[in-house]
Structures are given as structure tokens and as C-alpha cells.
Amino acid sequence: MAVLQETRERVASLGEKYKYGFVTDIEMERAPRGLNEDVVRLISSKKDEPGWMLDLRLGAYRRWREMREPNWARVHYPKIDYEAAYYYAAPKLAAQPKSLDEVDPKLLETYEKLGIPLHEQKVLAGVAVDAVFDSVSVATTFKAKLAEAGVIFCPISEAIRDHGELVRRYLGSVVPVTDNFFATLNSAVFSDGSFVYVPKGVRCPMELSTYFRINASETGQFERTLVIAAEGAYVSYLEGCTAPKRDENQLHAAVVELVALEGAEIKYSTVQNWYPGDEQGRGGIYNFVTKRGDCRGSRSKISWTQVETGSAITWKYPSCILRGDDTVGEFYSIAIANNYQQADTGTKMIHLGRNTRSRIVSKGISAGKAQNTYRGLVSVHPRAANARNHTQCDSLLIGKDCGAHTVPYIESRNPSARVEHEATTSKIAEDQLFYCTSRGIGEEEAVALIVNGFCREVLQQLPMEFAVEAQKLVSISLEGSVG
Amino acid sequence: MSLLDIEDLHVAVEGREILKGITLSIDAGEVHAVMGPNGSGKSTLSYTLAGREGYQITGGRIVYKGEDLLALPPEERAAKGLFLALQYPVEIPGVTTMNFLKASLNAQRRARGEKELDAINVLRLVREMAAQLKIPEEMLRRALNVGFSGGEKKRLEILQMALFRPTLAVLDETDSGLDIDAIKLVAEGVNALRTPEHSMLVITHYQRLLNHIVPDRVHVLADGRFVAEGGKELALELEAKGYAGLARNAA
Numbered sequence: 001m002a003v004l005q006e007t008r009e010r011v012a013s014l015g016e017k018y019k020y021g022f023v024t025d026i027e028m029e030r031a032p033r034g035l036n037e038d039v040v041r042l043i044s045s046k047k048d049e050p051g052w053m054l055d056l057r058l059g060a061y062r063r064w065r066e067m068r069e070p071n072w073a074r075v076h077y078p079k080i081d082y083e084a085a086y087y088y089a090a091p092k093l094a095a096q097p098k099s100l101d102e103v104d105p106k107l108l109e110t111y112e113k114l115g116i117p118l119h120e121q122k123v124l125a126g127v128a129v130d131a132v133f134d135s136v137s138v139a140t141t142f143k144a145k146l147a148e149a150g151v152i153f154c155p156i157s158e159a160i161r162d163h164g165e166l167v168r169r170y171l172g173s174v175v176p177v178t179d180n181f182f183a184t185l186n187s188a189v190f191s192d193g194s195f196v197y198v199p200k201g202v203r204c205p206m207e208l209s210t211y212f213r214i215n216a217s218e219t220g221q222f223e224r225t226l227v228i229a230a231e232g233a234y235v236s237y238l239e240g241c242t243a244p245k246r247d248e249n250q251l252h253a254a255v256v257e258l259v260a261l262e263g264a265e266i267k268y269s270t271v272q273n274w275y276p277g278d279e280q281g282r283g284g285i286y287n288f289v290t291k292r293g294d295c296r297g298s299r300s301k302i303s304w305t306q307v308e309t310g311s312a313i314t315w316k317y318p319s320c321i322l323r324g325d326d327t328v329g330e331f332y333s334i335a336i337a338n339n340y341q342q343a344d345t346g347t348k349m350i351h352l353g354r355n356t357r358s359r360i361v362s363k364g365i366s367a368g369k370a371q372n373t374y375r376g377l378v379s380v381h382p383r384a385a386n387a388r389n390h391t392q393c394d395s396l397l398i399g400k401d402c403g404a405h406t407v408p409y410i411e412s413r414n415p416s417a418r419v420e421h422e423a424t425t426s427k428i429a430e431d432q433l434f435y436c437t438s439r440g441i442g443e444e445e446a447v448a449l450i451v452n453g454f455c456r457e458v459l460q461q462l463p464m465e466f467a468v469e470a471q472k473l474v475s476i477s478l479e480g481s482v483g
Numbered sequence: 484m485s486l487l488d489i490e491d492l493h494v495a496v497e498g499r500e501i502l503k504g505i506t507l508s509i510d511a512g513e514v515h516a517v518m519g520p521n522g523s524g525k526s527t528l529s530y531t532l533a534g535r536e537g538y539q540i541t542g543g544r545i546v547y548k549g550e551d552l553l554a555l556p557p558e559e560r561a562a563k564g565l566f567l568a569l570q571y572p573v574e575i576p577g578v579t580t581m582n583f584l585k586a587s588l589n590a591q592r593r594a595r596g597e598k599e600l601d602a603i604n605v606l607r608l609v610r611e612m613a614a615q616l617k618i619p620e621e622m623l624r625r626a627l628n629v630g631f632s633g634g635e636k637k638r639l640e641i642l643q644m645a646l647f648r649p650t651l652a653v654l655d656e657t658d659s660g661l662d663i664d665a666i667k668l669v670a671e672g673v674n675a676l677r678t679p680e681h682s683m684l685v686i687t688h689y690q691r692l693l694n695h696i697v698p699d700r701v702h703v704l705a706d707g708r709f710v711a712e713g714g715k716e717l718a719l720e721l722e723a724k725g726y727a728g729l730a731r732n733a734a
Contacts (some may be wrong), residue, residue: 430536435573438533439583439643440561440591449586453577453626 031088037061040188047157047191047379048165058118060187067181074342074373074405075313077286087189087222093331103481109271146240149205151235152197158222159195166197169280170228174294174296174321182253182315183290186222190255193223198233198264202418207463209238223254229264236267238466252311253288262297262324267305269462269471270318273477274310276341279368284312284341291318295327295353303330307470309477317375319348322356322384329358332458334470336477337370337402346376346407351387351417360391363455366402367478379388380417391395395425396454398447398478486682487510487651488587488724493542494524494531500541501527503707510650512679516693517686519704520726522548525686529655530706532684533567534560536694547651561587562594564650566641572702575627578641583627584609588646616672633660638722641672648676653684658692690722 031039038062064399069080144151152163159167177187194210210225229235252274260265267292277284287310293302304318314337320329331347349358358378366372372395381388395404406423428450438447452459452471459467459474485508494502501524509515516703532545534557545552548563555563573645575583589599600608613623615637628636637657644652653675658666673683673696685696693701693715695702699719701710711717 181586237552259627429573431573432575434535434557435531435569435575438535438561438567438569438589439587440558440647441587442558442590445590446588449578450575453575456577 029180030086033086034083035087035189039087043189043191046201047160049157049160051454052164052168055158056172056177057188059185061189063178063207064181064184064188064222064274069181073315073375074371074407075342075344075398077178077313077342080286082185084452085251088191119350142188145205147256148469149202150199151202151204151243152194152195155207156193156195156226157191159226163197165193167226170257170259171224171226172257174259174292175255175290182288183255184208185291186224186253186255190207190222190224193225193254194227194239195225196227196235196237198229198235200230200231201231202237202300205270207236207238209240221250221252225254225256226259226439227257227268228259229261229266229300231261231482232263233261234265236269236463238269238271238463240271240273240466245257249286251286254290256289256291256318258291258293258299258302260293260295260300260302260327264297264298265301265303266293267303267463268293268305268318269305269466271307271462271466271473272282272310272314273473276310276339276477279339283361286313287309287311287316288313289316290347291316292321293319293329295329295356297327298324298353299326301322301328301330303328303332303461305332305458306334306336306345306472307458307462308333308343308345309473311343314341314343314345316345319350320358321350321352322358323352324356324388326355327353330354330461331358331360331362331376332461334365334455334458334474335360335363335372335374336474337367337372338477339368339370340441341368341370343371344373344375346374348377348379349389351378351389352385354382354383354385355387357388358390360389360393361457362391363458364393364395364404365398365451365454365478366395367398368406369401371403371405373407375407377409377411378421379409380412380414380419382413384414384415387412387414387419389417390421391419391421393423394454395423396451397427398427438445447478451475452477485509486513486548487552487684488546489543490545490549491543491608492528492531492545493540494527495539495541496527496537497506501707502531504543505542505704505707505709507702507709509682509684511682512651513699514676514677514683514685515706516686516696516698516701517684517725518688518690518701518718518721520688523704524703524707525688526655529567529570529653529686532560532653533557558590559594561590561649564647564697565582566644566647566649566652568644568654570656570659572628572631572636572640574629574631576629579624580627581606581609581623584643584646587643591647595642596609608646609642612642614646615675616642616668618642625697634662634665637661638671638672639671641669642726648681651682651684652676653686655686656688657685658687658689663691666692667695690718693718 031042040057087131175183177184196208198204227237258268260266274287295302302320308314318331322329329349335343335345337343347360360376362374364372364374374393378389393406397404404425408421410419412419416436432450433446434442437443452474455474459470462470486715488507489505489507492502493500517525540553585605588605592599619639657669698715701713701715702709703721
């Protein structure tokens with residue numbers, strides 16, 4: 001089949017198409033290379049943090065020194081030299097900007113290139129943006145409107161200062177400081193991220209959104225995000241990511257914690273297009289992320305939706321702890337790996353409460369020489385009577401040099417539990433492509449159409465404003481994957 | 484010059500010669516029927532016209548609107564007004580029928596340098612045609628051909644033909660698997676497009692479709708060659724004698 005043969009050649013040109021590969025020339029302030037207690041203290045003091053926060057960081061740092069990098073995922077990369085990286089980088093600013101007018105125009109230009117609607121008039125669609133530039137949040141929009149509803153949405157560094165008690169109560173309560181190598185590292189050195197608190201009974205009046213961007217070279221980026229929905233609250237949060245093009249690999253180890261109290265609902269969507277490396281597999285982001293949500297109160301619900309098209313390596317398992325009775329966890333995922341990208345991603349659904357339900361829909365698309373692994377755990381604990389899970393894992397292969405792997409773990413310790421797992425693997429069929437082309441649709445558009453159809457169930461979960469963008473991203477990341 | 488000139492066409496599939504020298508001319512406004520038993524090369528002819536991969540041209544040529552048709556990829560042939568109604572329309576999960584129709588129509592318009600139509604205008608066009616073909620609107624919201632009955636799939640092919648208004652429509656056994664009411668519906672759709680500007684190549688195994696779509700010329704295909712050609716009465720003769728009888732006469 002000539003179509004599939006040519007796929008590889010065309011895929012090879014994809015690396016040149018990363019349109020976000022530019023670097024903003026802004027003076028950076030950096031901590032010295034490498035990691036030691038002094039660097040941790042520096043980060044903490046730069047942020048004017050209270051003593052408890054410094055203690056948490058130092059505790060994490062000491063613990064991390066004793067930990068080993070995990071190696072169980074189906075990803076391969078040269079050993080990371082943690083002593084060679086910078087752990088703190090911030091644009092040099094005279095003072096913290098109070099409004100958009102005070103923000104460095106070059107930063108705003110960067111965001112413009114990324115197509116982020118930062119100016120308030122551009123976000124009339126109801127999106128509040130907390131933009132993170134390397135380690136420092138530079139602008140937050142729509143704060144006032146949110147404050148009116150009682151919603152707190154701010155950089156986490158600010159929350160640590162202004163809402164210390166709330167942060168102290170919840171930070172590390174879902175992903176403990178000792179959780180895993182990357183999460184522990186993050187706990188020691190995280191420099192910024194977002195904080196959301198939606199008070200009891202409040203439906204957050206708009207979609208909240210954060211765009212992360214890695215700019216400085218050889219800088220690890222360690223965001224920390226904490227979202228709390230109090231009793232009966234609802235919030236939908238979207239993060240988007242882009243990184244400029246570089247030859248060296250960059251480390252990104254974020255931690256996201258979600259807490260849903262009784263009857264609360266959190267919808268967390270990610271559109272990730274970090275630089276994936278070039279067509280030879282050089283460069284690209286190493287993305288080792290710990291995301292976990294805790295349905296702490298009964299009848300609460302946490303829903304993860306992710307569209308992963310970027311990164312050289314993705315190691316990511318957004319999970320739900322279904323602690324309360326009658327809680328619901330959902331995971332909807334699209335993972336696209338092209339060229340030499342490696343994705344090992346999936347979810348964990350931990351059923352602790354009674355009548356807990358979880359749903360997993362994973363769509364993996366592999367092209368070029370990429371390897372795409374779904375790794376998921378569904379665990380039903382003894383007390384979780386009538387727990388239900390349905391898992392559906394579909395893989396689509398484009399070309400013959402890529403791979404799809406499905407590794408589901410199922411543990412059930414309650415006889416009334418019902419756990420279902422369905423998996424399919426398919427190729428884009430020649431007859432489907434021909435049907436489209438014979439109707440006038442070019443091959444590239446046809447692949448995008450078929451892949452978007454394949455992903456539809458997941459795309460439908462995204463907030464309306466981002467569904468269109470995500471569809472385009474799906475098309476762009478597969479550009480050139482057929483001849 | 485004819486709209487379509489097929490000259491001594493030889494086509495092989497996986498190294499085996501299926502069409503062994505076909506010559507056929509279709510003028511603007513004409514309807515031609517190609518009849519033949521299973522395995523005679525009917526579908527090979529239709530796929531070759533549409534440009535499907537895997538059909539190697541081992542001899543001859545096809546000139547369409549004065550151009551070398553074989554040099555064009557399928558999507559360019561479609562944009563230039565060539566349409567193939569498939570014998571077995573393909574399912575595409577997750578892509579709604581409406582979305583597919585819009586994408587196809589606009590891809591063709593774009594290629595011709597025409598303005599694309601917005602969703603509302605496409606919907607208006609499609610609705611009108613769907614009503615004529617008795618296609619329920621609910622079907623347009625379902626994934627393309629997924630879970631459609633054989634009759635629904637064929638009617639959707641005719642709807643596409645009506646929407647694209649091709650200069651040359653090739654209908655590959657559009658009647659197969661249809662009951663008589665469905666055949667009448669399909670034929671009405673086809674006849675509605677019969678104008679001095681629109682030509683058709685109707686490929687069929689049975690004569691019955693030709694009661695409803697009356698052809699100007701009939702060509703009988705057997706083992707990769709035309710063994711008999713004539714007016715519409717040839718179809719009736721064929722019905723009476725059978726393919727075997729006709730092939731014997733020709734030999």
C-alpha cells in the first residue's frame with residue numbers, strides 16, 4: 001500500500017512544522033545550576049514564603065535525595081543530569097505588574113504568537129487566563145469578576161502569601177510530598193502555578209484557563225496547581241502548554257492536585273503541545289507529570305480530559321481517588337505520538353467508597369516511529385461495594401514503524417464490583433481514505449477527518465471554546481503523515 | 484471531442500490483467516450502461532475512472548474534458564466533476580454524515596477556486612435533497628454510513644451525487660441489494676440530474692435498473708472486453724438470452 005509507505009517520508013518533515021519554536025529575548029534571572037538546600041531556600045525567599053512552606057520544600061528536597069528515578073514506563077531516554085539544570089528562572093522585572101499595561105510588551109507578543117487571548121477584550125468569550133511565563137505568573141485577567149463570585153484564581157505563589165491557611169490545608173493532601181520521584185522534586189522546587197478555590201455552592205462563572213510556556217533553555221519547569229471545589233461547587237479548568245524549539249531536552253515535572261468536597265464537580269482539561277523534538281528525535285520536552293484528583297466528599301465528581309500531542313516523552317497518569325460514596329471519576333484522553341515521540345499515559349481509578357463509578361476512554365494515535373502506551377489501573381477496595389468501571393482503549397496506527405501498547409491493571413477486592421475493559425487497535429483503512437479522496441477531500445485532510453472522528457468521544461468532553469482548537473491541533477500534529 | 488474517451492484501456496490488479504482493452508466514448512448529456520456478469524471487470528473500470536490505488540494501467544489512456552485523467556489524483560478528478568457512487572460505501576466512525584458532506588463539497592469548491600459554503604447553506608441544500616430521496620434528517624447526524632442499511636447507504640450515494648452535480652457520474656451497481664421501491668427512488672434521483680450537461684455511466688449486473696434509467700448506449704462487458712454494444716434494446720436482449728448466450732454470439 002503506497003499510501004502507508006510514503007507515510008514515513010512525509011512524517012519526517014513534521015519536525016520542521018512546529019510553529020511555536022521561537023525564543024523570546026528577555027533578560028532572565030536564574031538560580032545557579034544544580035540543586036541543593038541553598039537553591040531551595042532561594043526559591044522560597046524569592047517568593048516571600050512563610051516558614052511552613054520552606055519546611056515543606058526542604059523536607060521534600062531531603063526525601064528526594066534518597067529517591068530513585070522510576071524506570072517502569074515504556075519510555076527510553078538518556079539519563080537526566082539533575083545537577084546540570086537550572087531550577088529557578090524568572091524574567092527580570094522592575095516590580096510585579098499590577099495590570100496588563102505594566103507587562104513587558106515582549107511577553108505579550110509571545111503570547112500573541114501563541115494565540116492566547118490575554119487582553120481582556122479578547123477574552124469576552126468567558127475565559128480567564130493565568131499566564132505562566134517560565135516560573136512567574138505575569139498577568140491574571142478577570143480576577144475582579146471571579147472575586148465577585150467568591151472564586152479565588154491566582155498564581156499559587158500569591159495564594160501561599162494571601163491564602164496561606166487554605167493552601168496549607170490542601171497542598172500535598174492529594175499528592176503527598178513523598179509520592180514519587182518527580183512529585184517530590186516538584187514539591188522541593190516548584191516556583192509557580194495556579195491556585196483555584198471555588199466556595200460552597202458556587203458555580204464558577206467562567207472557564208478558567210492557564211497557558212504554560214517554557215522559555216529559558218536548560219530550565220526545568222515545575223508547576224504546581226491546586227484546585228479546590230468546596231461543597232456543591234463546580235469549576236471547569238483548562239491548561240494549554242507550548243514550548244519553544246531547542247536541541248537539548250528540557251524537563252517538565254508538574255504536580256496538579258484537585259480536591260472535590262461533597263457534591264462538588266471539577267472538570268480539568270489539558271491541551272498539551274510541548275515541543276516534541278525534531279524528526280530525528282533530537283530535543284523536545286520530557287514531561288513527567290503527576291496529576292491526581294480526590295473525590296473527598298460523597299457525590300462529588302472529577303473529570304480529566306487530555307489532548308496530548310507534544311513532548312518527546314510523556315509520563316502522565318491523571319488519576320481519581322473515589323473516596324466518598326457515590327463519587328464519579330472520568331478520564332478522557334487523546335494521545336498522539338509522531339516521529340520518535342514516546343507516550344506512556346493513562347489513568348488510575350481508585351475505588352474506595354460505595355457505589356463509586358469510573359469511566360475511562362483512551363484514544364491513542366501513533367505515526368512515524370512513535371511508541372504509544374496506555375497504562376491504566378482500576379483498583380476496587382474491599383469497602384467499595386457496587387463499584388463500576390468501564391474502560392475503552394482504542395489505538396489507531398498510521399504507518400508500519402509505530403507501535404501501540406495497552407497495559408491495563410485491574411485489582412478488585414469486592415465481589416460486587418463490575419469492571420469492564422474493551423480495547424481495539426486499527427489502522428486507517430485504504431478504503432476509508434479512498435472514499436474521502438473520491439469525494440474531493442485531499443489525503444491530509446482525510447486523515448485529519450478520520451482521526452478527529454476516531455477521537456470524537458473525547459473531543460466532545462472539551463469545553464466548547466477549546467474543542468475547535470483541539471481539533472485543529474489534532475490535524476496539525478498529523479500533518480504530513482500520509483503521502 | 485467527447486466528454487470521456489477511453490482508448491484501449493488495459494488494467495491489472497496485483498499483476499493480473501482484468502481489463503483487456505476497453506474503448507468507450509461518452510458525449511455530454513449521454514447515459515451509457517455497462518452490463519456484465521460478476522468478475523467481468525465492471526468494478527475495476529469504475530475504480531480506475533475514480534483513481535483508486537492498486538489499479539495499474541498497463542495500456543491505453545483515458546481523456547476526460549481534454550485532459551489525461553490518469554495523471555490526476557482522485558480528489559482532483561472529483562473537483563473536475565467526476566463522481567463515483569460506490570457499490571459498497573465505506574463507514575467512517577465518529578464523522579457525522581452532515582460534516583462529511585460539507586467537507587467534501589467545500590473541498591471540491593476550494594479546488595475549483597469557488598467560495599466555500601457555510602454550514603447553514605450546506606444544511607439547506609442537503610435538507611432539500613434529502614427530502615426528495617426520503618432520507619430522514621436524523622441520518623445526517625449519524626456517523627457516516629455507520630449502522631446504515633444497504634438501501635440507506637445507496638441513497639446517501641445518490642444524495643452526494645445530487646449535491647455535487649458531477650459532469651460525469653459513475654454508478655457502480657447502485658441497484659444491487661435494493662428493492663423495487665428503493666430502485667425507483669434512486670432512479671428518480673439520477674433522472675433528475677439528466678441534462679444536456681450531465682453524463683452518466685451506469686454499471687449494473689441486471690437489466691431492471693435500466694427500465695428506470697433508460698440508457699443511450701449499452702456495452703456488455705465479459706472477461707475484460709466489450710463483447711456487444713448497442714442501443715437500449717440490447718439490455719432487453721441480454722435479459723432474454725443471458726450473458727452466456729450473448730458472449731457465445733460475440734465469439
